[in-house]
Amino acid sequence: MPSHLFRQAVEQAALAISITDARANILYANAAFARTTGYGQDEIVGHNESILSYRVTPQLVYETLWAQIQRQRPWNGLLVNKRKDGSRYLADVTITPVVNEDGLTSHYLGMQRDVTEVH
Ligand code: FAD
Numbered sequence: 001m002p003s004h005l006f007r008q009a010v011e012q013a014a015l016a017i018s019i020t021d022a023r024a025n026i027l028y029a030n031a032a033f034a035r036t037t038g039y040g041q042d043e044i045v046g047h048n049e050s051i052l053s054y055r056v057t058p059q060l061v062y063e064t065l066w067a068q069i070q071r072q073r074p075w076n077g078l079l080v081n082k083r084k085d086g087s088r089y090l091a092d093v094t095i096t097p098v099v100n101e102d103g104l105t106s107h108y109l110g111m112q113r114d115v116t117e118v119h
Pocket residue numbers: 018020022023024048049050051052053054062063066070079080081091093095108109110111112
């Protein structure tokens with residue numbers, strides 16, 4: 001399968017998708033991520049995912065998240081997030097480690113959905 005097809009598929013996915021380095025600095029965000037967060041795709045690149053934190057999710061949730069993904073296991077949970085305009089939304093977030101040929105976590109894949117209405 002040609003790689004531009006991967007790119008187009010991810011770019012146009014209905015789910016908000018981001019790819020980060022091993023410290024959660026955003027390298028890529030798709031169009032749905034921009035729609036969900038209010039940040040333009042180019043403007044969010046270089047920021048840490050923590051820019052999305054509304055600062056009310058208990059610290060323990062983040063610690064569990066990091067403990068899990070550092071063990072190269074996916075994590076799924078709910079985070080209280082903040083859009084660019086300051087408004088709050090509840091995000092159903094799944095983070096999957098991207099493991100390289102040497103068995104090391106080089107990146108993370110983040111997928112999220114606004115579930116404010118559901119809860
Ligand atoms: P941080 O300074 O990030 O630290 C909080 C705690 O997390 C620390 O006490 C530590 O235990 C742990 N921790 C943080 N970074 C590391 C690290 N590099 N290595 C080991 N442990 C670490 N957060 C959101 O609020 N909303 C999101 O939508 C969101 N999406 C994410 C998507 C991806 C792909 C990844 C990898 C992370 C995402 N995060 C998200 C988590 C985010 O990176 C922050 O950890 C979180 O927002 C807390 O930020 P903070 O500044 O309060 O604390």
